[in-house]
Amino acid sequence: MGKISLYGLDASPPTRACLLTLKALELPFEYVFVNLLTKENFAEDYMKKNPQHTVPMLQDDDDYIWDSHAIMAYLVGKYAETDELYPKDLLQRAVVDQRMHFESGVIFEGALRRLTRPVLFLGGTTLPQANVDEVNEVYDFLETFLDNDFVAGDHLTIADFSIVSSISSLGVYLEHDPVKYPKTAAWLERLKELPYYEEANGSGATQFMQLIKSKNFTIVP
Ligand SMILES: N[C@@H](CCC(=O)N[C@@H](CS)C(=O)NCC(=O)O)C(=O)O
Structure with missing residues (x-):
């Protein structure tokens, strides 16, 4: 399993959708706080990873994925034992x-x-x-x-x-x-x-x- 980091903040609804998924899957992850009010999401380093400058963003080893829906689908597809949370049917x-x-x-x-x-x-x-x-x-x-x-x-x-x-x-x-x-x-x-x-x-x-x-x-x- 790769090293997973979730960039975001609790006040952000789509960040929370990803937190729910990570918890449901019982995956270990690092939670990286991104302060939107001080525009940390516009920092050069963040923009290189996610030019859309949104949270949440997921890092899985050296890969970066954003948009909560894409992140949730990816996590279930890659790490869940069953397809229940995102059915293959x-x-x-x-x-x-x-x-x-x-x-x-x-x-x-x-x-x-x-x-x-x-x-x-x-x-x-x-x-x-x-x-x-x-x-x-x-x-x-x-x-x-x-x-x-x-x-x-x-x-x-x-x-x-x-x-x-x-x-x-x-x-x-x-x-x-x-x-x-x-x-x-x-x-x-x-x-x-x-x-x-x-x-x-x-x-x-x-x-x-x-x-x-x-x-x-x-x-x-
Ligand atoms: N549809 C996106 C929405 C992401 C989004 O707009 N996030 C807000 C925070 S809740 C954000 O990052 N706003 C700052 C910005 O767009 O620069 C998702 O589900 O991830």
Whole structure:
């Protein structure tokens, strides 16, 4: 087994998706803190490894991989004893992939980053109500996906890790209503029962929410 390092920080949802995967696989790894607020991700050395300057980034010996979804799929493919977390069956894999693209394009880019970037990195003091309202669209979709206990079927996959990392952070802008979204609420509780949940995702989600709340911004019509 190669030497694995994960570059990132607990407040970052996609970093946490990778932490959940590393913990689920019980892989030993070095965790390298990258401070986005002081722009460590724009350092020359980091940019050489990941020109997109994002976290998380995985180092496996001399290879570098970024984007949480690619990292999770790689870790399961290379190190897991079974394919349960990322099924090889084409149809099952397609469902996992669809959920992960949903996380990437709709939850993370479309909702979470759109709301976070202005207040965290651009010094913005207002957020449009319309952007906050769009969070409900994410909750609507997720609720319809949850026909089973997990987002891509009847067992845990990396799609759950991906989606829980951002859903557990989105609440800082708009909490999901457990009465309107009972399947989502039950799924979240199910994920919280994982023995490594708090360490890998829960505490980082709290950090993220505290960071956002520490910024003075108002939601405007
Ligand atoms: N889709 C990517 C998103 C990565 C991303 O945008 N990460 C944020 C932190 S949560 C970041 O690195 N922002 C700093 C930047 O883009 O320079 C993934 O899943 O890894």
